[in-house]
Amino acid sequence: MRPPSSGAGEVPVVQTAGLTxxxxxxxxxxxxxxxxxxxxxYGLLGPNGAGKSTTLKMLLGLLPPSSGEIRLFGQPWNRGALARIGASINxxxxxxxxxxxxxLAVHAHLLGVSGAEVExxxxxxxxxxxxxxxxxxxxTGMKGRLALAMAMLGDPDxxxxxxxxxGLDPEGIAALRTMLRRFTDGGRTVVLSSHLLGEVASLADDIGLIAAGQLRYQGSIADFAPDGDLERAYFALTGTGVRA
Known part of the structure; x- marks a missing residue:
């Protein structure tokens, strides 16, 4: 699936071509x-085992692609770009x-950032x-917040x-949504993976639906299911699950 065109003059923060x-x-x-x-x-959505985590690991250089191209912040992938990225994987x-x-103080020391950043x-x-x-x-919710705090050290883009x-309860998910929305205020970007359709729909501006390693859809939630039936669209594109 080819990526949608960006807005005029808008350079994608993450862009891949033929990533395999x-x-x-x-x-x-x-x-x-x-x-x-x-x-x-951006929510990378799909069933368990669809290829979401593998994709994210390639973006971070934790796994080398077998083929294809990755661009970060408009430039071909390079290790220097990782200084602008915070991550929580596995x-x-x-x-x-x-x-x-x-x-956080341990991680701040490793990153070379100040104690004020910890606070x-x-x-x-x-x-x-x-x-x-x-x-x-x-x-579980506090552990999730700690992981997010670690990823946010150094004020990444x-x-x-x-x-x-x-593992988060509804209150924890609502808090996560608020924290991530604050993070994107001012132009910063979030890419997250999930197999939870409803949670991604309430959190993400755009989604990529991946199944069996293939990107089946990319775009807005509104265009994903114009009739509002998210489950029908999800099952139709992934070929998984049967609704009651």
Missing amino acids: RTFGSATAVDSVHLAVRPGRI GPSYYGHLSARQN RVLAAVELSDAGRKKAKSFS LLILDEPQN
Whole structure:
């Protein structure tokens, strides 16, 4: 599927052409063309095992593509661009015996950012009052907030998040939506993956629907299901599931 045209003079923050990844004889991602516009929340939607996480890992350089091209911020992929990206892949990664503030201080030191940045992201994800509570005792929602805070260190231009809604209750999902919308205020961009249709529909400005490694749709939620029946459109494009 070819990417939609961007607005006049608008350079996609993320763009891929023919992005493919194989593992032996199996094709996990099959000639995917993404176009992520700046200042938007882009939801990469699809069933479990569709190729979403593999795609995100290639964007971050964690997996090399078998073929195809990746462009970040209008330039061919290069490691220097990663300094402008915050990411959370494969769930929260933290030191259980440390507090949220201590965990962030470790990551801030590795990134070379100031202690003031730790306080900024703690406030952004509403963990400033977590005190000395150890991360291993955090609720699922608090762990998700800590992972988001780590990704936000250094004030990146782009966040890449793999299944950030996993394990969150409705209140936690609503809080995540508010945090990410604040992040995009001012032109920054979010790419997130999910298999939860309803949550992506309520969160994302644009979606890419991937199934069996292929991009089946890319564009706005409104154009995805003009009649408002998201499930019908989803099942028709993925060929999965049967509605009651």
